[in-house]
Amino acid sequence: MKEVWTSLASIMGVFAFFQSILHAVFPPELRFAAAKLFHRLFRCFSTYCYFEITEMDGVNTNELYHAVQLYLSQSASMAASRMSLSRGLNSSAFTFGLANNDRIVNGFRGASATWEHTVTQRQSQSFSLRPLPEEKRSFTLQIKKKDKPLLIPAYLDHIMETATELRRRNQDRRLYTNSRGGSMESRGFPWESVPFKHPSTFDTLAMDPARKELIMADLNDFAQGKAFYENTGRAWKRGYLLYGPPGTGKSSMIAAMANHLSYDIYDLELTEVQTNSELRKLLMKTTSKSIIVIEDIDCSVNLINRSSKKPAPPCEPPSDLRPARGTEDGGAAARTITLSGLLSFTDGLWSCCGSERIFVFTTNHIEKLDPALVRSGRMDMHVFMSYCSFQALKILMKNYLGWEDSEQSDELMRELAEVVDEAEITPADVSGILIKNRRRERREAAAELLEALKARVERRKRSLSEQVVEAEEQEKRALESPNESTDQLMHSCNAKEDKGAEED
Ligand SMILES: Nc1ncnc2c1ncn2[C@@H]1O[C@H](COP(=O)(O)OP(=O)(O)OP(=O)(O)O)[C@@H](O)[C@H]1O
Ligand SMILES: [Mg+2]
Structure with a gap:
């Protein structure tokens, strides 16, 4: 030594x-x-070669410098001993950075890269319209000469992509709406936006865990599927149709999807859009990595079953050219938005301008939708949002009461499991009961929920038997007076059959 x-x-x-x-x-x-x-x-x-990446490239900002800064902020937060910290405007995250003269070693495809950050004072500058920063900042990248073909430019591309993704994830997401219909504002943008801060996540969403997992896996596959969509020649988009009774969590699911993928949401108010070309313009002005939502699609445009054999009255326009329901006033008569326009919006050539977009339609009445809209291949996934199951109930009890898994095997839970399906209660109604009782002791609140469910089961049974009695009376009346409409008879028979099925 x-x-x-x-x-x-x-x-x-x-x-x-x-x-x-x-x-x-x-x-x-x-x-x-x-x-x-x-x-x-x-x-x-x-054996090494060096690259200097300065903050300013002449008088222009060097994109790569900022990308490296952001990219290294991930590794710097773990490895470096001294760091700078910052938080950007409209950003919800803190960014770590390498301090002056600090070094960090980073790996890519088995090769190692050493980064050093240098800050020096800039010499006094003569007058300029775009003065340069007083400090001259740069990163120096040191790699082995033999690794150069492996790292340049692939490593730099990887840094740029990662930084773009990080920037997007750190940025507050936005909720857009077309409240002006399809018309543009002064800057030629038809959407208005507000920060999107919905707290719903897949953790808080009450539905069967297995189905939830399936949807999350599908979303992950989609988000990571760039190569797949390119190789198969498909547009990088996916469609979900969420259907089910009101209050079963369709809108909550959309918010959870957006939070899961960190996508923006475009909430398309279809009733505000007048023509197919307006619809196209709206689509063209959406960004990638976004969810385009049309809520209550059955109420938005007149989705009449085109396969219906019944001929349309001679003076009526073809079914898909009729104005939307509830817009028979003079102004709305000019509305020419059509189902086929909507379909080409989601499915045709126009749907692939931009990429990585998810279309979500919601409806309370899937049976009212045109088969063209629900046929397989049109919407990739149909998700039925059902009444509250026992699995979903457990999630809600955890969310609202902090009910732990260990507490879930006792008598109270067994009783809840027995009645919840029969009660046909929506997660929204369960949430309502739990919110009302949230100041109570946990078991008291759960007991209150059980009582509410039991009362609901009783009510349902009563109303069902009243319906059957009514149907039987109608049937009797129909038999006594043959002039009564056969419709009524049919109706009563159906009600009887329904009851039979329930009793089975
Ligand atoms: N599956 C669920 N998980 C968690 N909370 C839910 C769920 N369903 C409903 N809720 C609660 O009920 C409220 C209303 O639910 P949501 O708006 O998502 O229902 P929806 O199915 O979209 O109803 P609609 O058909 O009327 O639009 C939500 O704010 C949420 O608190
Ligand atoms: Mg909704």
Whole structure:
């Protein structure tokens, strides 16, 4: 060890000796040239190569510098001992950065890359319309010469992509709406937006865990499926149809999807759109990584079954050209938005301008939709949002009462499991009961919920038997007076059959 120190000291001594000779004998220009030559020689024999990435490229900002800064902020937060911290405008996350002269080693495809951050004072500048920052900041990338073909440009591309994704995830997401219909504002943008801060997530969403997992896996596959969609020649988009009674969590599911993928939401108010071309313009102005939502699709345009054999009255326009329901006033008569326009919006050539977009339609009445809209392949996934199951109930009890899994095997839970399906209650109604009782002790609140469910079951049974009695009376009346409509008879028979099925 001692020898190593001795030889190092002698090398330093020789180096200092030559430097003093250089200073004494040669003018500064020559000294500078000699130092440059020395560095070149050193680099020739070095196994490393270096890249300098400065913050400013001339007077322009260097995108790569900021991308590297963001990219390294992930690794810097774990590895570096001294870091800078920042939080951008409209950003919900903190960004770590390498402090001055700090280094970090990063790996990519088995090769290692060392980054060093340097900050120096800029020399005083002459007057300029775009003054440069007072500090000159740069990253120096050190890699092995043999790794150069592997890392450049693939590593830099990877950094740019990661940084874009991080920036997007750190940015507050937005909820857009077309409250002006399809017309543009002064900057030619038809959407208005507000920050999107809905707290619904897949954790808080009450539905069977297995179905939830399936949907989450489908969303993940979609978001990571760039190569798949490219290789198969498909537009990078996916359609979901959420259907079920009101209050079963369709809108909550959309918010959970957006939170899961960190996508923006475009809430398309179809009744505000007048023509197919307006619809196209709206689509063209959506960004990628977004969810385009049409809620209550059955109420938005007149989705009459085109396969119906019944001929339309001669003076009526074809079914899909009729104005939407409830818009028979004069102004709305000019509305020419059609089902086929909507279909080409989601499915045709126009749907692939932009990429990575999810279409979500919701409806309370899937049976009212045109088969063209629900046929397989049109909407990739149909998700039935059902009344509250026992699994869903447990999630709601956890959300609202902090009910733990360990508490879920007792008598109270067994009783809840027995009645919940029969009660046909929506998660929204269960939430309502739990909110009302949230100040109570947990078990009291759960007991209150059980009572509410039991009362609901009783009510349902009563109303069902009243319906059957009514149907039987109608049937009797129909038999007594044959002039009564056969419709009524049919109705009563159906009610009887329904009851039979329930009793089975
Ligand atoms: N599956 C669920 N999980 C968690 N909360 C739910 C669920 N369903 C409903 N809720 C609660 O009920 C409220 C209303 O639900 P939501 O708006 O998602 O229902 P919806 O199915 O979209 O109803 P609609 O058909 O009337 O639009 C939500 O704010 C949420 O608190
Ligand atoms: Mg809704």
